[in-house]
Amino acid sequence: MEQSEVIMSEASPSEHSHCNSDLSDTEMKEPEPDFYSARTSMASTPTTDYFPDSEEELYDDEPSELPAIPINYNRGRRTSVSAESMAPSQDKDYVKVIIPKTQEQKERIETSIQNNFLFKNLDEEQYKDVIDAMVEKRVLNQEAIIKQGGIGDFFYVVETGTFDVYVSKNGVQEKVHNYGPGGSFGELALMYNAPRAATVIATSDSVLWALDRVTFRRILMENTSRKRKMYESFLEEVPILVSLEPYERHKIADALESAIYENGQLVIKQGDIGNNFFLIESGEARVTKIDEGGIEHELPGLKKGDYFGELALLNNKPRAVNITAKGRLKVATLGKKAFVRLLGPIVDILKRNSDNYETITRNVHQ
């Protein structure tokens, strides 16, 4: 069947200044959220009709085939969504969503998604479809864009502004996360047909790009859930990551890329500038250090579940050692930006552990 297209009314161009984009986590101020009076507002009137008044409009009661919901995401409170196959990319009956945009709006979307891992690996058509379907949404400081327990309608990418995420457990609200420009949220309810797992509140006047659930499921869901599933059990077993929340490990999975090194291949060269952090998925690695006299010393090796490459990223120093594949080595890598953003909660542990290197090196030299 031919794919049809539905043209939505145009979102009005932005006159909003791009503010707060440089706020670091530490600069963000704690809000006093009032979840019950919090409201959301549409930036541009012409698109208002496209956002249902009630999220319930999107649903009916027919049961649907559901993927397994991961731990901690409002288990047991699943909602159902009909007329969506579990392999959305193969559904030829979908109607493409096209919301006309100015060139300036398209460019702003491209800038917002360029460093977002969920948008990596899209082909040209998928990329265009995503941009076509996105709708601009402006929120005011302290507005709740998502409320925990609500039904999921849209996935959001932050263009400008900042957001805090709260999870309520046993009546206690806990701040679990925050987002800035380029960040994205709201995927869980769409992926698992589950109620919203958290409340997301703007901590400054912000601009978001919203992607409807059908387009999200059709284009972004498969790759996202494939990667999260692929790395889930591995990341659970990496000792350095045990203190992280399951959701934090999922965000790491989004950002990971796997690479294979054959026996004897150099992964890290002493003295180089460091751009990546590595986790060993399988195999082993040799670690050696060349001293000032040019003599190479063997240091304790690395195995599955170990990490390396953090030192140069933590201290902005050249690589301290050589790392070489010993047999076939499979690693999962994180780029520097993702390392800083996603491993923030364990930076102190990484730094503390790195103190041991000096002792190890000193012992080897003696």
Ligand SMILES: Nc1ncnc2c1ncn2[C@@H]1O[C@@H]2COP(=O)(O)O[C@H]2[C@H]1O
């Ligand atoms: N610790 C967390 N647990 C659950 N959701 C989170 C967490 N941190 C950020 N989020 C995001 O908050 C969103 C709330 O809506 P969703 O459940 O659709 O998707 C959720 C995630 O994108």
